[in-house]
Amino acid sequence: MESVFPRLEPLLPRVSKPVQYVGGELNSTVKDWDATTVRWALMYPDAYEVGLPNQGVMILYEVLNEQPDVLAERTYAIWPDLEALMREHGVPQFTVDGHRPVGAFDLLGVSFATELGYTNLLSALDLAGIPLHAADRTTEHPIVVAGGHAAFNPEPIADFVDAAVLGDGEEAVLEITDLVRAWKAEGSPGGRDEILTRLAETGGVYVPRFYDVGYLDPASGGGIEYVRPNRERVPERIAKRTTMDLDAWPYPKQPLVPLAESVHERMSVEIFRGCTRGCRFCQAGMITRPVRERSIEGIGEMVRRGLDASGFEEVGLLSLSSADHSEIAEVTKGLADRYEGTNTGLSLPSTRVDAFNIDLANELSRGGRRSGLTFAPEGGSERIRRVINKMVSEEDLIRTVSAAYAAGWRQVKLYFMCGLPTETDEDVLQIAAMAKEVIRAGREASGRKDIRCTVSIGGFVPKPHTPFQWAAQCDPDTVDDRLRKLRAAVNSDRNLGRNIGMRYHDGKPSLIEGLLSRGDRRVGRVIERVWRAGGRFDGWSEHFSYERWVTAAAEALAPLGVDLAWFTTRERTEDEVLPWDHLDSGLDKEWLWDDWQDALDERELEDCRWTPCFDCGVCPAMGTDIEIGPTGRTLLPLTPVN
Amino acid sequence: MQRLRLRYAKRGRLRFTSHRDIARAFERALRRAHVPMAYSQGFNPHPKISWIGAAPTGVASEAEYVEIQLVTPVEPAELVAVLDRAMPTGLDLLEAVVAAPGGGALADRVEAGRWRIELPGVSPGDLSAAVTALLAAPVVEVERLTKQGMRTIDARAAIVNATVATATVASDSPPPDVTCGILEVVVRQTTPAVRPDDVLSALRVVADLEPPVPAKATRMAQGRLDDGGGLADPLAQDRAVTQG
Numbered sequence: 001m002e003s004v005f006p007r008l009e010p011l012l013p014r015v016s017k018p019v020q021y022v023g024g025e026l027n028s029t030v031k032d033w034d035a036t037t038v039r040w041a042l043m044y045p046d047a048y049e050v051g052l053p054n055q056g057v058m059i060l061y062e063v064l065n066e067q068p069d070v071l072a073e074r075t076y077a078i079w080p081d082l083e084a085l086m087r088e089h090g091v092p093q094f095t096v097d098g099h100r101p102v103g104a105f106d107l108l109g110v111s112f113a114t115e116l117g118y119t120n121l122l123s124a125l126d127l128a129g130i131p132l133h134a135a136d137r138t139t140e141h142p143i144v145v146a147g148g149h150a151a152f153n154p155e156p157i158a159d160f161v162d163a164a165v166l167g168d169g170e171e172a173v174l175e176i177t178d179l180v181r182a183w184k185a186e187g188s189p190g191g192r193d194e195i196l197t198r199l200a201e202t203g204g205v206y207v208p209r210f211y212d213v214g215y216l217d218p219a220s221g222g223g224i225e226y227v228r229p230n231r232e233r234v235p236e237r238i239a240k241r242t243t244m245d246l247d248a249w250p251y252p253k254q255p256l257v258p259l260a261e262s263v264h265e266r267m268s269v270e271i272f273r274g275c276t277r278g279c280r281f282c283q284a285g286m287i288t289r290p291v292r293e294r295s296i297e298g299i300g301e302m303v304r305r306g307l308d309a310s311g312f313e314e315v316g317l318l319s320l321s322s323a324d325h326s327e328i329a330e331v332t333k334g335l336a337d338r339y340e341g342t343n344t345g346l347s348l349p350s351t352r353v354d355a356f357n358i359d360l361a362n363e364l365s366r367g368g369r370r371s372g373l374t375f376a377p378e379g380g381s382e383r384i385r386r387v388i389n390k391m392v393s394e395e396d397l398i399r400t401v402s403a404a405y406a407a408g409w410r411q412v413k414l415y416f417m418c419g420l421p422t423e424t425d426e427d428v429l430q431i432a433a434m435a436k437e438v439i440r441a442g443r444e445a446s447g448r449k450d451i452r453c454t455v456s457i458g459g460f461v462p463k464p465h466t467p468f469q470w471a472a473q474c475d476p477d478t479v480d481d482r483l484r485k486l487r488a489a490v491n492s493d494r495n496l497g498r499n500i501g502m503r504y505h506d507g508k509p510s511l512i513e514g515l516l517s518r519g520d521r522r523v524g525r526v527i528e529r530v531w532r533a534g535g536r537f538d539g540w541s542e543h544f545s546y547e548r549w550v551t552a553a554a555e556a557l558a559p560l561g562v563d564l565a566w567f568t569t570r571e572r573t574e575d576e577v578l579p580w581d582h583l584d585s586g587l588d589k590e591w592l593w594d595d596w597q598d599a600l601d602e603r604e605l606e607d608c609r610w611t612p613c614f615d616c617g618v619c620p621a622m623g624t625d626i627e628i629g630p631t632g633r634t635l636l637p638l639t640p641v642n
Numbered sequence: 643m644q645r646l647r648l649r650y651a652k653r654g655r656l657r658f659t660s661h662r663d664i665a666r667a668f669e670r671a672l673r674r675a676h677v678p679m680a681y682s683q684g685f686n687p688h689p690k691i692s693w694i695g696a697a698p699t700g701v702a703s704e705a706e707y708v709e710i711q712l713v714t715p716v717e718p719a720e721l722v723a724v725l726d727r728a729m730p731t732g733l734d735l736l737e738a739v740v741a742a743p744g745g746g747a748l749a750d751r752v753e754a755g756r757w758r759i760e761l762p763g764v765s766p767g768d769l770s771a772a773v774t775a776l777l778a779a780p781v782v783e784v785e786r787l788t789k790q791g792m793r794t795i796d797a798r799a800a801i802v803n804a805t806v807a808t809a810t811v812a813s814d815s816p817p818p819d820v821t822c823g824i825l826e827v828v829v830r831q832t833t834p835a836v837r838p839d840d841v842l843s844a845l846r847v848v849a850d851l852e853p854p855v856p857a858k859a860t861r862m863a864q865g866r867l868d869d870g871g872g873l874a875d876p877l878a879q880d881r882a883v884t885q886g
Binding site for chain 1: 655656658659660662663666667669670671672673674681687689699700728730731732855856
């Protein structure tokens with residue numbers, strides 16, 4: 001397959017940051033096209049600088065390329081400046097590895113961490129010469145497979161993808177590869193329909209076209225009446241995939257190191273997957289259950305190999321709540337010992353205040369680098385934290401950050417959400433009180449005036465497969481109004497307020513994210529309309545246009561008797577058929593409903609790692625179990641090289 | 643503490659890297675190669691690396707220079723081998739020498755650079771005429787977009803000499819090989835710097851020369867100007883000491 005690079009190269013001096021299109025990353029792979037039988041293009045539908053460090057794509061890229069007869073290359077969203085030139089000069093969407101046209105691959109796997117990448121999917125399909133609608137594709141075109149967290153409700157993009165995989169991808173991509181390899185070896189019998197049927201038959205690949213959706217009259221609410229298979233051989237429900245033994249999948253082994261600057265300039269090691277803290281807003285925590293830890297030795301080995309292969313100077317120990325690893329103290333101490341004096345930094349990007357202590361912080365900064373401290377109380381008031389089941393107390397927070405300031409940290413970042421269910425102005429104003437208390441206590445503990453606290457606030461978006469999937473999303477005007485009042489409250493005390501920074505966005509992008517998160521197949525025409533009107537890079541404030549989305553939603557949905565508010569700010573009832581009910585995350589819908597009722601009653605729920613099972617349903621439904629330590633083992637010093 | 647001066651090349655697709663990209667890649671290669679770097683003190687220690695005026699984004703180079711400081715001495719030839727293996731393809735380490743004591747700063751040995759600019763689709767004749775016009779002009783003002791907005795600079799003042807050669811440029815794939823004019827130009831370092839793009843703008847100003855496809859520029863050498871308009875190798879002095 002010919003490289004498009006000679007045609008692309010003359011365009012590159014005319015675009016911004018051309019290095020993002022040339023490939024050549026350390027540890028990237030370019031295989032001989034003709035020596036392989038199954039070929040995957042893997043896409044992260046955002047800019048290269050965001051997509052390259054994505055762990056999901058990096059893992060699948062390496063897992064697939066380890067197969068001798070499989071080729072995997074990567075492609076990312078193209079910025080509008082190059083897109084225009086590519087259209088003018090007839091250059092198709094390409095991979096950055098071999099600069100091969102995406103349309104020539106057998107499969108196009110797209111990883112959606114966020115729904116705001118949907119318009120970028122359409123750009124890539126169109127630039128690749130792949131028909132936008134799955135129904136218009138032939139055996140000449142790649143099979144378009146969606147994955148990532150947003151794939152737990154792929155209904156809004158059901159018209160544009162051929163299939164979706166829910167959950168962990170390591171094993172799923174290999175099984176899909178096996179089926180495609182066998183089908184191709186047989187001479188592709190039955191065409192596209194047959195291979196999609198074979199994929200659907202496994203029960204772990206969702207093929208939207210094999211399911212019919214019926215809708216109720218607008219007079220009866222306008223919701224979904226039924227979702228049912230329209231052929232034999234396909235299951236009623238599609239189950240998520242769970243990779244149980246993380247030590248058996250130590251990927252990425254050879255992390256990609258870009259030439260271009262990316263959003264994460266560090267190596268990442270996933271120390272566990274899943275989270276059972278039970279924060280009710282958190283889709284990631286709900287859909288990735290149960291908790292599966294990587295062992296301390298597995299972590300040590302990944303860090304060693306990854307640093308040797310990449311030369312990164314910082315290692316991020318990733319998970320949804322890293323300080324919850326059963327041996328986090330041993331892991332951080334072991335790594336800090338191993339890398340003492342090598343200027344290798346360690347960071348825990350996601351830590352809970354109640355699982356954190358200053359000893360841990362000191363281990364992290366022993367490598368000579370002291371990264372900032374970030375905590376996420378999420379809610380300003382004790383009441384709202386009970387609603388969202390984020391059980392961290394203000395006392396814990398103040399104690400921890402005071403100790404941090406006393407130990408020399410100058411800056412603490414706090415994350416909150418605005419627009420949570422049952423939220424009042426008072427709940428949000430408590431954020432100001434908490435931040436002021438942090439500064440007051442921090443000054444006292446450190447004896448310094450120049451400490452800082454940055455308060456970062458995101459708009460809450462209700463997500464599928466969470467207890468809040470029934471909740472009414474807060475409208476942007478209310479969110480914006482509360483944030484204005486919060487800013488006024490922070491600034492009301494000049495003495496403390498000058499050490500408090502506030503970062504937030506207006507509530508409009510969150511409403512669109514809400515439409516795409518809980519939308520059904522009817523939302524697909526809104527996405528297509530926005531894309532045709534020029535919508536691209538919706539996760540970027542300079543490209544996002546709220547007006548474009550509102551106009552498209554009004555035009556596309558009006559004939560169907562529903563609207564933007566119907567999908568977003570409307571509370572759902574218990575008996576409503578949700579667009580993702582046939583997609584099985586393992587969570588029991590009744591349990592989710594009960595947890596939603598508990599939220600409204602401000603009742604908390606414990607973590608099943610240290611209390612008895614509370615029957616969320618995942619383990620029995622998926623045949624899985626919690627996999628945690630402690631193992632009781634420690635990291636031995638590394639034998640010096642040479 | 644050992645100070646080493648390195649020459650490296652930036653080739654092929656890597657010409658699209660910015661100086662910041664190169665600096666990051668270089669630091670990572672040093673770590674992968676386990677080079678015993680000296681680090682700065684302080685809150686965020688950094689390896690001690692001094693860059694000498696890097697070639698702009700989009701321009702290749704055969705003559706980039708950097709100085710590094712090590713806590714334990716290494717054999718320069720060995721460093722070249724080990725570090726070159728650790729660098730990304732297209733970033734090639736060419737030479738390392740120990741900085742000779744008392745020799746002054748490396749930056750002081752670089753006052754001008756020689757660029758080779760390939761102009762596919764431009765005939766050598768047209769190019770020669772344009773270059774003659776350029777050299778004949780006392781001042782050639784060109785505009786350039788900077789962070790401060792559009793700026794007008796005199797591109798002519800920095801140009802020491804310029805000659806034209808002809809070559810057939812082999813192409814990886816269609817379009818077939820093409821004859822093209824090649825400009826070799828020696829440009830003095832000035833503030834603001836006059837870059838290959840500015841030289842091309844100057845040719846447009848004086849002779850309406852418009853290359854049909856983007857030109858490819860490569861920095862071939864840097865150094866102090868000698869009396870004949872040539873460039874003195876900035877590492878010559880250190881090399882003499884290294885080789886004893």
